[in-house]
Amino acid sequence: MLRRFFPPLQWLPAYRRDTLRGDLSAGLTVGVMLIPQGMAYALIAGLPPIYGLYASLVPLVIYALLGTSRQLAVGPVAMVSLLVAAGVAPLAEGDPGQYVTLALLLAFMVGVIQLGLGLLRFGFLVNFLSHPVLTGFTAAAALIIGLSQLKHLLGIPLPRSNHIHEILWSAVQQVGAVQVPTLLIGLGGIVVLVGLKRWKKTAPGALVLVVLGTLVVSLGDLEAAGVAVVGEVPRGLPVPTLLSLDLGLMQALLPIALTIALVGFMESIAVAKVYAARNRYEVDANQELIGLGLANVAGSFFQAYPTTGGFSRTAVNAQAGANTTVASLISAGVIGLTLLLLTGLFHDLPNAVLAAIVLVAVAGLIDWKEIRFLWQVDRKDFALFLLTFVATLGLGIEEGILVGVVASVALVVYQSAKPHTAVMGRLPGTDTYRNVVRHPQAQMPPGVAVLRMDASLYFANAAHFQEVVRATVQDETLQAVVLDAYPINQIDATGVHALKRICEDLKAQGIDFYIAGAKGPVLDRLYRAGMRETVGNTCFYHTVHEAIVQRDEVRPSMLQNTRFVHLVPA
């Protein structure tokens, strides 16, 4: 019990010096990576860069104590930062103090929602974000994030907007006002980052760029030339603050808080599962919600805006040898020391360098491989991807996800409303029955139609099912229908009615009806509905072949080889 709520108790007894060595290396690497990344992501969120460091402190410590993943690197991430900006900017009305207050209130709400979902064991909700929806949403978000950084790259004011054309048009109009030194630093930064990454995957590119950029601005006195810099950064650890819980503001923030709670958890659990499988341990979705939730709640009292487990940093963490969440504690230590000792060094860091870090990071969010995969494997899923992408750009961040989720559920129901059906024949030399259209060599037993519908039998397709059977029995010479019921995964009351009605109709026409391969849960329901009385007790078989052999008087010998096993309803 205690081990479930404090997962570190599971690995702590086996903690050795070797374990620490890996954790130390990983913790230092991620900590150093967090300094520029945190500040850059704070810019996406529309917050002063220092808040990216604040968000990299307390949440890491809390997750280290409560999380079930041993490699997950919690902290500010690009997607959640974008969602924070989308939700907070319209409410802050240009007041920077209010902006910070709202961002922290949002972290508190996200934490409470995740905690609640975890305690209620609602972790499964996250499964409703399908691959195509996530891919489309992420690609659109990457575009929006990228464009939000254009102003830092060009050194001109641009409107904060979801509408690409507004931003681009505004940029074109101000093309004469572009600050060339800022642009050069930004483009140079991108070249350095991409170059370093090509040269060596584990190179601490962002850190190198931060040092280079700061030096260039300092030595060239470029701040005087108009290059925007991070400026005065307050020294010291974040001051604990009590949030005032304004109900009106909380109501206004609720939709975005729900979105961040789910999207943030989604990103986190996806990467956590990858490394859990790779290192042979289990992550518990509900405990993860509890851990991330409490990290956000506790963080919100220490100036941290919403955080979650990130893809790229977790990869670095694992690669650098993280064995347990002790690595996270060490990363938090690096950030803590930075806040206490090094903030003075950030004064001359140009915003264009942070923008370059963001742009290189989000370019990787557009998953071209997955988009090609969707196109090849499933055009409907590709359409879902496209719909979510367009809806996110056109309607907004939360609306895009909502449209995607509703459309994917609707598509599933729609597909099962008119499912694939097949008339089956026996594959020569086997007891297997397959679709005669796909297997022209399959032999249809004379006078018997073997039918299959590839769906659960329920209200959405019960009428369609009846029509399929009625269309099949137009054949005058038909003596029997065998329904292959093995693909019927669920049956509801409407489905049971349809099956009974079909059976009565066939009886009235003098056609026998056999149900083959119905599975336990379906059989239970059919028996309770009195189906044995309607079809006849002897009309249930394990397989299509059994049903056909049983009624085939010409070859009774095969029947003797088959032992009919009584089906036991639970």
Next chain:
Amino acid sequence: MLRRFFPPLQWLPAYRRDTLRGDLSAGLTVGVMLIPQGMAYALIAGLPPIYGLYASLVPLVIYALLGTSRQLAVGPVAMVSLLVAAGVAPLAEGDPGQYVTLALLLAFMVGVIQLGLGLLRFGFLVNFLSHPVLTGFTAAAALIIGLSQLKHLLGIPLPRSNHIHEILWSAVQQVGAVQVPTLLIGLGGIVVLVGLKRWKKTAPGALVLVVLGTLVVSLGDLEAAGVAVVGEVPRGLPVPTLLSLDLGLMQALLPIALTIALVGFMESIAVAKVYAARNRYEVDANQELIGLGLANVAGSFFQAYPTTGGFSRTAVNAQAGANTTVASLISAGVIGLTLLLLTGLFHDLPNAVLAAIVLVAVAGLIDWKEIRFLWQVDRKDFALFLLTFVATLGLGIEEGILVGVVASVALVVYQSAKPHTAVMGRLPGTDTYRNVVRHPQAQMPPGVAVLRMDASLYFANAAHFQEVVRATVQDETLQAVVLDAYPINQIDATGVHALKRICEDLKAQGIDFYIAGAKGPVLDRLYRAGMRETVGNTCFYHTVHEAIVQRDEVRPSMLQNTRFVHLVPA
């Protein structure tokens, strides 16, 4: 083509004197039945009784020309009348003239919606009203309709409300004001109707009661004693009127118009299908929508409020021998003659008699047999019934249906998110593999786990599926996993990813992975996704048994008896 849009062309060439004889008998019977029923249902709708007769004229003629059902009796029905009252009353603000205008506008809108759905071939939408939702909604509507007639039965004014307790409390408060003669006529009417029905099912109870009630009031001069009567009824056919299409009113009526369009069509198509199956012809859902839609549009220009095909009258029509929609033309003729010649006779008809007719009719709408069936067969469906019933009473008519439909779709998705799974073994003496929990005699092949998940593999359950497989392979001695993929009816991109991931995980652990029984559409998708490269081309089998025999080196002889057929993707 012409035959599709004018279904009578299908039976007209074979029309004989015999056909006419049945149609004549049925048409006269239903016409006579329509006179009291139409007036009673108009009362439910909150309209003067004569509008029940107007609604029994033009719509019948139009449906006779365009409908695909040959027995369906179109006209005013109880459920649609209730929906009209629920939608129109709040907008009419007590103005009787406006009330009529709104009811006719509603008929026009219902017709346009049904016509549109039919032309767009959206007839399948009606399948989303499942049995439990319909049962719950109908039972609640019956209660509401019954209570709406209480004022006519007691002769006291009662509030029009969905809230049962308000109506009952108001009745209790006015118990001293109850008109005893009115109450006696109403109760007497109920006794006469139930008695006649018990005595003979086809007895024209309503007509007998109308004659009796009118005579009692006339001879006893009970109108002077305060018994409310139908009063002056205008003579003559309905005057054609052009509707003024007020956009504001149409917007306000839209939700109820959508509800009536779907619920009305649902009632109609359900009964039409029963008699089509019984008489061996096809009804076309989309052409039915077109027929009913044009009947409502045309009717709205001739004073007809919304109509549809009704359960009880269709049963009488079929029983009385209706062969084609000529019967409907004859019924319309009866109503036309009544309007031209007999309206003077209705002056002394007491409202309490019409209320008695309604009460007996709606008592039959509560389907106790189905409610017991739901309880026995499927507790989840019973809960859906209860939810819809309570929501209809508590929230309102349209809201009740909406809650029911959304809940049934959510339930389907929720159930498929954590589907039933089974580890399977071979039934002794057969090649069939079944759940070892239900079939303790089933033998699990040594070193091989045979798994089955009873659901399509898609975004909602892909993560769950991975967990099930991972939990199974905890066994150290495991050499192979066989997935029985026959129950996988659909697979989407998220599902393909899950299957690939599982396969790679198992490979990394040195465990073989076989996919048995995957169906054509699923195989196509797996092949396109490169699954043959991931699993190995030789790991796809038709059946679980083939997969196991193939890898079992001890009994190669069985392999020779099985011919492996190459699967042909379409």
